[in-house]
Amino acid sequence: MQEILTNDAELLQLLRLGDRAAFEEIYNRYRIRMYRAALSKVGTSENAMEIVQEIFLDLWLRRDQVVIEDLERYLFSATKYKVLDFYKKEFTRKQYAESVQVTGPGKSYDTDETIAYNELSRSIVACIEQLPEKTRVIFDLNRIQGKSADEISGVLGIPLRTVEYHITQSLKALRFSLRDYLLTLIVTLGPWW
Numbered sequence: 001m002q003e004i005l006t007n008d009a010e011l012l013q014l015l016r017l018g019d020r021a022a023f024e025e026i027y028n029r030y031r032i033r034m035y036r037a038a039l040s041k042v043g044t045s046e047n048a049m050e051i052v053q054e055i056f057l058d059l060w061l062r063r064d065q066v067v068i069e070d071l072e073r074y075l076f077s078a079t080k081y082k083v084l085d086f087y088k089k090e091f092t093r094k095q096y097a098e099s100v101q102v103t104g105p106g107k108s109y110d111t112d113e114t115i116a117y118n119e120l121s122r123s124i125v126a127c128i129e130q131l132p133e134k135t136r137v138i139f140d141l142n143r144i145q146g147k148s149a150d151e152i153s154g155v156l157g158i159p160l161r162t163v164e165y166h167i168t169q170s171l172k173a174l175r176f177s178l179r180d181y182l183l184t185l186i187v188t189l190g191p192w193w
Contacts, residue, residue, distance in 0.1 A: 008071040015063050023063075026071065027056055034079050041083045041155055051082040084137055091140035095125065120178075127177035131170055138163055139170035 014022035031052055039048035055078045059066070068074045128136060141147045141155065142163075149167065153160045 012068055012071055015059075018063065023056075023060055026059075030072070030075050031056070034075055037076060037079050038083060041157075042086055047086060051079065051086060055079060055082060084133060087137045087140055088133070091128075091136070091144055094140075094144050123178060124174070127174055128170075131173060135166040135170050135173075138166040142167050143170075 008026075011022045011026050015026065034052045034055065035048050038051040039045060042048055042051065055075065058078075059075075128139065131139060138152055138156070141152045142149065147155070149160055149163045152158075152163045156163070
């Protein structure tokens with residue numbers, strides 16, 4: 001590729017043929033804007049750079065398989081979904097870290113308590129995993145990371161009412177899924193009033 005191409009469609013055609021110069025032109029054209037978009041959502045430069053690199057690596061590896069009609073829309077949609085994946089991985093990592101802290105050294109539980117705790121933990125994780133992805137991400141940001149609905153609205157770029165709706169839906173799902181555990185707890189501990 002010797003001339004500078006300004007048309008994304010031409011760049012995509014050359015990319016499908018494995019043209020490295022076309023790939024580099026796409027990378028140079030979009031990487032900074034994608035980085036800024038990711039940085040505004042994840043907050044750290046390292047994570048934003050990693051997201052952009054993953055997208056471009058995937059684009060290169062799947063260049064002959066993926067069908068792209070609008071390159072800019074494709075790249076920014078990929079950025080959005082990678083940000084959601086980032087929060088999903090962070091949520092899982094934090095859950096694991098918290099479970100290790102709770103059951104870590106220095107804690108002494110009898111077998112029944114340990115079994116009950118493990119069963120409850122599995123049920124909570126299973127319920128959260130069954131939530132729709134957007135609801136799960138918002139639940140993590142709100143209940144695990146402690147962000148307010150206003151902060152989440154700003155981070156994800158969605159209306160406040162949408163955030164509140166997803167928080168309500170996640171709590172309803174948890175209450176429904178864990179109703180048997182709550183009843184057992186009330187029977188075991190007695191009423192709290």
